[in-house]
Amino acid sequence: MKRDYSLLGPDGARAVxxxxxxxxxxxxxxxxxxxxxxxxxxxxxxxxxxxxWLGSMVVLAGIGIAFWPSFWTIPAWLxxxxxxxxxxxxxxxxxxxxxxxxxxxxxxxxxxxxxFMIMRNSATWRWSHARHHTxxxxxxxxxxIAVMRPPAFFKLILNFFGVFDVAAALPRLAYNAxxxxxxxxxxxxxxxxxxxxxRVARIHMAIYLATLALAIWLxxxxxxxxxxxxxxxxxxxxxxxxxxxHGGLADNVIDHRLNSRTVYMNPISRFVYWNMNYHVExxxxxxxxxxxxxxxxxxxxxxxxxPNPSIAAGFAEMWPALRRQxxxxxxxxxxxxxxxxxxxxxxxxRAALGDLPETAIPAE
Amino acid sequence: MSQWIRACATDDVxxxxxxxxxxxxxxxxxxxxxxxxxxxxxxxxxxxxxHLCDGLVMGHLVECPKHNGQFDYRTGEAKRAPVCVNLRxxxxxxxAGAVFIEVP
Numbered sequence: 260m261k262r263d264y265s266l267l268g269p270d271g272a273r274a275v276x277x278x279x280x281x282x283x284x285x286x287x288x289x290x291x292x293x294x295x296x297x298x299x300x301x302x303x304x305x306x307x308x309x310x311x312w313l314g315s316m317v318v319l320a321g322i323g324i325a326f327w328p329s330f331w332t333i334p335a336w337l338x339x340x341x342x343x344x345x346x347x348x349x350x351x352x353x354x355x356x357x358x359x360x361x362x363x364x365x366x367x368x369x370x371x372x373x374x375f376m377i378m379r380n381s382a383t384w385r386w387s388h389a390r391h392h393t394x395x396x397x398x399x400x401x402x403x404i405a406v407m408r409p410p411a412f413f414k415l416i417l418n419f420f421g422v423f424d425v426a427a428a429l430p431r432l433a434y435n436a437x438x439x440x441x442x443x444x445x446x447x448x449x450x451x452x453x454x455x456x457x458r459v460a461r462i463h464m465a466i467y468l469a470t471l472a473l474a475i476w477l478x479x480x481x482x483x484x485x486x487x488x489x490x491x492x493x494x495x496x497x498x499x500x501x502x503x504x505h506g507g508l509a510d511n512v513i514d515h516r517l518n519s520r521t522v523y524m525n526p527i528s529r530f531v532y533w534n535m536n537y538h539v540e541x542x543x544x545x546x547x548x549x550x551x552x553x554x555x556x557x558x559x560x561x562x563x564x565x566p567n568p569s570i571a572a573g574f575a576e577m578w579p580a581l582r583r584q585x586x587x588x589x590x591x592x593x594x595x596x597x598x599x600x601x602x603x604x605x606x607x608x609r610a611a612l613g614d615l616p617e618t619a620i621p622a623e
Numbered sequence: 624m625s626q627w628i629r630a631c632a633t634d635d636v637x638x639x640x641x642x643x644x645x646x647x648x649x650x651x652x653x654x655x656x657x658x659x660x661x662x663x664x665x666x667x668x669x670x671x672x673x674h675l676c677d678g679l680v681m682g683h684l685v686e687c688p689k690h691n692g693q694f695d696y697r698t699g700e701a702k703r704a705p706v707c708v709n710l711r712x713x714x715x716x717x718x719a720g721a722v723f724i725e726v727p
Contacts, residue, residue, distance in 0.1 A: 281671055295640070298679045357691045357703060361681075389690045389705040393671060449707055546679055546688050 260589055262398045262510075264407050266446045271399025274511070280400050281393055285514040285604040286543055287562040289555075294544070297551045297558070300361035304550040305353075308530070309369060312350070316342045320485050327481055336484060340493025341531060344421060347376035348497035349533035349549075355385055358548040359533070375463055377497075378428040378490050380435055382455040386448045392545055396510040396518045402447060406506045408588040410581045415502070421494035432467075435460035500524070500532045503573045507580030509591045514604040515542040517593070521556065521566040522573040539563050562601060564594035630663070630724045633717060641685060641696070643676035646726060651713065652676055653722055654696045656683060662696050663715045663724045669701065669708035 263270045274280040289297075319339035323332045353359040354370035374381035387402045394400035406415065414423050434441060439457040440448050448456060466486065473482040480488070500522075509517040516539055524536040535541060537552040540559065547555050560566075567573035576592065583590045596603065630644040636655040643666055644651045650666030652675045667674055668687040677688040685696045692706030699710035714725040 294677075295679070300679075300681065357686075357693075363703070385704055389670075392690055451707060452704075544688070545691060546686065 262408055262588065264398060264404060266399060266402060266443050268399050271397075274394070274397050274400050279394075279397055279511060279513070282513045284395075284543075285516070285601070287559040287601070289544075289558055293558060294547075297544070297555050298546045298548075299551075300358065300548060301550070302361045302365060304548075305359040305365070305369075308533070309350075311530075312342060312346055323484065324481065327479075327484075336489075336492070340489040341496050342493070343376050343489035344491065344493030345496035345498075345500075346531045346533075347373040348501070349531065349535055351377050351379060351384070352388070352535065353533050353549050355388055356545055358546065374459075375466065376490065378425060378432070378463075380432070380456055380459050380463070382452050382459045383435070383440060383444050383448055386452070387444075390447045392542065395515065395542055396505055396508075396512075398510055402443070404510075405501055405504070406581060408510075409585045412581075412585075415498075419495040419498045421491040421498075424494065425490055432460050432464055436464045496528070496531055499570065500528065500536065503567075503570070503577060504535070504538045507577040507584070507592045509593065512604070515539050516563055516596070517603055520573065520577075521563065522570060523566050523568050524570055528570065561597060561599060564596055625725050625727050627716065627723045627725050630715075630722045633661070633720050633722055636661070636722075639680050639682070641676060641678070641680055643674060644724065646724075649726070650674065651724060651726070652685070652696070653715075653724065654680060654685065656697070661715050661717055661722050663713040664694070664696050664699055665711040665713075668692060668706060669710055670706045 265271070271280070316339055319335045319342070322335040323339060326332045350359070350369050350373035354366045354373060357363070357366045359369065360366045371381050374384065391401050391403040396404060398404070418424055431441065435456050439453045444456070445453070470482045470486045474480055503520055503522050505518055505520065508520060512518055519539045519542050521539045522536045524532065529536060534549040534552045537556045540547070540552050540555045540563075543559070544555060567576055580590065580592045628646055630646075630651070630653050631642060633655075636642050636653055638655050638659065639657045641652045641654045644653050644663075645666070652664050652666045654662040654664070656662065664675070664685075666676065668689070670687065670690060670692050673687055673689040675685055675687060679686045679688075680696070683695050683697055684693045684702060686693045686703075687706065690705050691703070692701070693703035694700065694706060694710045695702055696710070696712075699712040701707055701709050716723045716725070
C-alpha cells in the first residue's frame with residue numbers, strides 16, 4: 260500500500276475519518292501511587308546535566324579555538340559536535356515536554372538554546388511534537404516520521420551528517436522569517452503562535468548571519484565550527500539513536516509497544532540522549548521525566564517486548580526490516596510480548612497488525 | 624437548572640492530587656490543593672480529549688498526561704502550551720466530609 264505522508268493528503272484525512280487520529284492509546288496499568296512518584300519533577304538532575312553539557316562544550320570549543328587549526332583539535336571538535344548537534348536534540352525534546360526541570364523558566368531557557376542548536380523553530384516544533392505524541396506514526400498526521408516507506412537509504416545515511424535536515428531547515432528558516440509558518444505548519448500550529456514562529460526565525464537567522472559575517476571578516480571557518488557546522492558534523496549520534504525509536508516497526512496503530520523501541524544503551528549515549536532509549540516508556544507516559552525512565556521501565560517491562568540489548572543489536576534488528584520495506588512497504592517487525600503481558604491492541608487496524616495473508620509478504 | 628451533586632468524600636482525594644468524577648454523561652476533575660481546599664474543573668483537557676485524572680498536580684497546576692499542557696485548576700487558566708483554551712471550572716462545597724459540585 261502506497262503511503263502519502265503529506266499532512267494535507269488523503270491518508271491523514273482518512274485517519275481522521277476512521278477515528279485512528281487522536282485515538283485512545285494502550286497504556287500499561289501502573290498504580291496511581293507509583294505513577295505519581297515517577298512523575299515528580301526535580302531541578303537537580305537536569306541542572307547537573309546541563310552544567311556538564313554546556314560546561315564541556317565551553318571547554319572543548321576553547322581547546323578547538325586555542326589550538327586551531329592543528330589536527331590535534333579534531334577530537335575536541337568531534338566531541339563538541341556531538342554535544343552541539345546531538346545532545347541538543349534530547350534537550351530540545353525533554354525541555355519541550357517541560358519535564359526536564361521542575362522550574363518552568365529553566366525548561367524554557369534550555370529549550371530555546373537547544374532548538375537553535377538543532378535548527379528547529381522553537382515555536383513550530385513545540386506543536387509538531389505534540390502532534391507526534393497524539394498520532395505517533397499515523398501516516399498523514401505525524402509530522403515527525405523519521406523513516407518513511409519505502410525507506411530512502413541514501414537520505415538516511417547522508418542525514419547522519421545532517422545533510423538533508425539542514426538542507427530543509429535553512430530554506431524553511433528563511434520562509435518563516437519572512438512569511439511565518441508554511442501551509443503545512445499551519446495545520447498544527449495555532450494561529451495565535453504564527454507571529455512567534457516568525458520572530459524566532461528572525462532571531463535564529465540574525466545569529467547565523469552574524470556568525471557568517473564574522474567568518475568572512477576573519478577569513479576563517481572557525482566561527483562556523485562553533486556555531487552552525489556542528490549541526491552537521493555532530494549529528495550522527497542523534498540520528499543513530501533517533502532511527503531506533505520507531506524504525507522498522509508498525510505504523511497506523513494505537514499501541515506504542517507496536518511502533519516504538521526500547522534499547523539498552525551505554526552511559527555516554529544515555530547522557531547524550533537523556534534516557535530516550537526508553538522510548539516505549541516515554542511515549543506511553545510522557546509525563547515521566549527522563550531521569551525517572553529507568554524506574555518506569557522496571558515498573559512496566561513485564562508488559563513490553565524485550566528491549567534490544569545494545570545499539571548494535573537494535574540496528575541488527577531494524578536494518579533488515581527497513582530493507583524489506585523497500586520491496587514490501589507494509590512489512591513491519593512485530594515483536595513477541597512476554598508471557599502475561601496484555602495482548603496488543605488490535606481493534607483499529609488489524610491489517611497493520613500483521614493480519615495479512617502470508618503470501619502477500621515476499622520471502623527474504 | 625444547576626444542581627449540587629455529591630462528588631466524593633474529602634478522604635477520596637489526596638492532597639495535591641485529583642480524581643475523576645462522572646455524572647450524567649459528563650466528566651469532571653476534583654482537586655485537593657496543598658492548602659487543603661477543594662476545586663472542580665471539566666475532566667478533559669481543552670487541547671485534546673484526554674482525561675486529566677491521570678495527570679500530575681503540582682501546587683495549583685494540573686498537567687495533562689498526554690502533552691504536558693498545564694492549567695491553574697483554581698481558575699481554569701491555560702498556563703502552558705499546547706493548551707490555549709481555558710478549562711471550565713465549577714463551584715464546589717465541602718460539607719460533613721463530602722465534596723459537592725454544582726453542575727449545570
